[in-house]
Amino acid sequence: MENTAHLLNEIDKKLMILLRDGRTLIGYLRAVDQFANLVLHRAIERIHVNDKYGDMERGVFIIRGENVVLLGEIDREKEQELNSKLTQVSVEEILDAQRREIESKQEKNALLRQRLKQRGINNNLMLEDND
Numbered sequence: 001m002e003n004t005a006h007l008l009n010e011i012d013k014k015l016m017i018l019l020r021d022g023r024t025l026i027g028y029l030r031a032v033d034q035f036a037n038l039v040l041h042r043a044i045e046r047i048h049v050n051d052k053y054g055d056m057e058r059g060v061f062i063i064r065g066e067n068v069v070l071l072g073e074i075d076r077e078k079e080q081e082l083n084s085k086l087t088q089v090s091v092e093e094i095l096d097a098q099r100r101e102i103e104s105k106q107e108k109n110a111l112l113r114q115r116l117k118q119r120g121i122n123n124n125l126m127l128e129d130n131d
Helices: 004-008 078-084 091-118 124-130
Strands: 014-019 022-032 038-049 051-062 066-073
Touching: 004 022, 004 066, 014 038, 022 051, 038 091, 051 091
Parallel strands: none
Antiparallel strands: 014 022, 014 066, 022 038, 038 051
16 A cells, blocks of 8 residues: 555646556546556547657546556656657557558568478467567
8 A cells, every 4th residue: 555655646647657558648647546546537548659659539547556567747848858859640640550560560470480480490479478
């Protein structure tokens, strides 16, 4: 409970949260419980692909504490500085870029699996972790 008590100091602040599945959420922390479950208000999911990003509106978002990898308050000056180096695109465009990026990684992994198999190496477990 001691660690989650520190989260109470973050109530009503704008936070960025990195989830275990790789998603990034940004929103205002409204509630936290003893398990570090979080409630974000006005949440967006930010998707980055290379030098582009897009924001998907998520509204109220409930996050299980065990899925949080990283959590931090957003420094508005640094956010503006970083966003000036990136290009914001529409949700449709960033989702399409994300899909192409995933397909490219899958093709590379399939080719690597094929090459390893040709050499008599069965390394599927290692490659699955990197997908």
